[in-house]
Amino acid sequence: MITFRGGIHPPEFKHLAENKAIEVMPPPRQVVIPCSQHIGAPAKPVVAVGDEVKVGTLLAEATGMISAPVHSSVAGKVKAIEPWPHPVLPTPVKSIIIEAAGKDELDCAIKPRSEAEIARLSAGKIREIVRDAGIVGLGGAAFPTSVKITPPRGVKIDTLIINGAECEPFLTADDRLMREKPEGIIQGAKILAKVLGLDTAYIAIEHNKPEAIKVMTEAAAKVWPQAEILTIKTKYPQGAEKQLISAILKRDVPRGGLPFMVGVVVQNTGTAYAACEAVTQRKPLYERVVTVTGPAINVPKNLLVRIGTLSTDVAEHCGGLKPNATKFISGGPMMGIAQSTLDVPVIKGTSGMLFLNDKKSLFKIAEEVNCLRCGKCVGVCPMGLVPCEIARMGEYEKLEQAERWGILDCIECGSCAFVCPSGRRLVQWIKYGKTLVFAERSRKKEKK
Numbered sequence: 099m100i101t102f103r104g105g106i107h108p109p110e111f112k113h114l115a116e117n118k119a120i121e122v123m124p125p126p127r128q129v130v131i132p133c134s135q136h137i138g139a140p141a142k143p144v145v146a147v148g149d150e151v152k153v154g155t156l157l158a159e160a161t162g163m164i165s166a167p168v169h170s171s172v173a174g175k176v177k178a179i180e181p182w183p184h185p186v187l188p189t190p191v192k193s194i195i196i197e198a199a200g201k202d203e204l205d206c207a208i209k210p211r212s213e214a215e216i217a218r219l220s221a222g223k224i225r226e227i228v229r230d231a232g233i234v235g236l237g238g239a240a241f242p243t244s245v246k247i248t249p250p251r252g253v254k255i256d257t258l259i260i261n262g263a264e265c266e267p268f269l270t271a272d273d274r275l276m277r278e279k280p281e282g283i284i285q286g287a288k289i290l291a292k293v294l295g296l297d298t299a300y301i302a303i304e305h306n307k308p309e310a311i312k313v314m315t316e317a318a319a320k321v322w323p324q325a326e327i328l329t330i331k332t333k334y335p336q337g338a339e340k341q342l343i344s345a346i347l348k349r350d351v352p353r354g355g356l357p358f359m360v361g362v363v364v365q366n367t368g369t370a371y372a373a374c375e376a377v378t379q380r381k382p383l384y385e386r387v388v389t390v391t392g393p394a395i396n397v398p399k400n401l402l403v404r405i406g407t408l409s410t411d412v413a414e415h416c417g418g419l420k421p422n423a424t425k426f427i428s429g430g431p432m433m434g435i436a437q438s439t440l441d442v443p444v445i446k447g448t449s450g451m452l453f454l455n456d457k458k459s460l461f462k463i464a465e466e467v468n469c470l471r472c473g474k475c476v477g478v479c480p481m482g483l484v485p486c487e488i489a490r491m492g493e494y495e496k497l498e499q500a501e502r503w504g505i506l507d508c509i510e511c512g513s514c515a516f517v518c519p520s521g522r523r524l525v526q527w528i529k530y531g532k533t534l535v536f537a538e539r540s541r542k543k544e545k546k
């Protein structure tokens with residue numbers, strides 16, 4: 099079966115939520131919408147405290163080449179614009195706080211575009227719609243989609259891959275979306291392919307999602323028979339885009355490079371669906387599907403949540419936390435980020451919220467001992483790196499050496515730490531090293 103080199107098979111806990119249909123969470127009383135929810139420059143607020151807004155009102159506009167606007171997810175009044183804790187960034191981020199008025203009035207024109215209108219849209223116009231709707235990669239990376247579907251001049255894209263791997267244990271949001279909205283995803287894939295000048299796409303789904311494979315195959319036959327549904331092996335991190343490209347096309351993205359360099363664009367299934375909604379229904383991205391799961395939440399669910407909803411409200415909607423809850427991770431257990439507060443909002447890149455207790459924690463923090471030189475971490479690294487060495491270089495701040503050994507190519511998948519018998523904090527030291535390398539680069543740039 100199609101797969102990539104390296105990788106691991108962590109225990110799966112998808113059964114907790116995979117059979118829970120997507121439930122719409124009612125809009126909360128207050129939302130906190132960060133101006134930075136994407137890779138690139140933060141958006142700049144265009145509203146002021148006291149302004150009335152509706153669902154879909156533009157709150158902050160994109161600034162610069164790589165950026166994305168943000169929109170209101172509730173109707174109400176802007177209560178404050180101030181720094182607020184963020185689920186991904188280490189320090190509080192400028193956020194627009196809106197008190198909901200109780201009515202769910204929409205600002206966006208709801209009148210859907212007809213098929214004929216959609217067919218007449220040029221590639222440039224679709225890019226503009228996708229950009230104005232604030233769509234970013236919903237798999238977690240949150241790279242602005244309009245930028246991703248605009249390859250550099252002279253670059254020919256020959257393949258579009260829609261990523262339905264969802265390889266993180268516990269997460270089921272993409273699985274549910276594929277099972278419940280297959281036609282919208284296929285339609286979105288067709289729209290994105292049109293922008294790239296392609297007349298087909300691969301839709302890759304791990305073989306642990308048989309129902310999704312079945313309904314997506316049926317939907318493709320109806321909506322866009324040129325789309326090819328590919329069943330790929332269940333292996334972590336199969337959903338990382340470089341691994342997906344390697345598995346499907348046997349092409350290696352060069353070190354430090356991006357998929358367009360090998361003629362490929364990869365988009366998550368949720369992103370394809372959001373693009374479909376933006377183009378066909380003129381809907382900006384103000385809500386997304388989130389898996390709320392783990393042994394320490396009372397009722398695991400897949401929820402359609404308004405962006406800016408606080409995690410504490412989401413947890414409450416899922417019956418609250420069990421008394422033995424010890425850890426809250428935004429995202430999956432492998433690549434998600436442990437949080438110090440439940441006051442962080444759901445953002446565009448929030449694919450899951452995981453509540454763990456000590457018993458079921460995948461990563462029990464074992465006491466760290468010296469490296470045994472067993473080589474297990476090398477065997478599983480999907481990027482072909484030597485994790486034990488680059489982690490050591492990060493720890494001891496040997497930055498030039500770490501760069502030569504490819505520390506910046508680490509995708510932070512955690513596979514190495516997962517198999518390490520010595521409890522080495524490999525990803526922690528690699529992340530530390532990467533931060534120092536980037537800081538050194540900006541210091542040198544400023545000096546010039």
Ligand code: SF4
Pocket residue numbers: 478479480481482483484485507508509510511512513514515524525528
């Ligand atoms: S070194 Fe990076 S890419 Fe390789 S296994 Fe470890 S976390 Fe993943």
Ligand code: SF4
Pocket residue numbers: 468469470471472473474475476485486514517518519520521522524
């Ligand atoms: S898996 Fe752990 S103990 Fe083995 S070589 Fe890598 S860092 Fe060392």
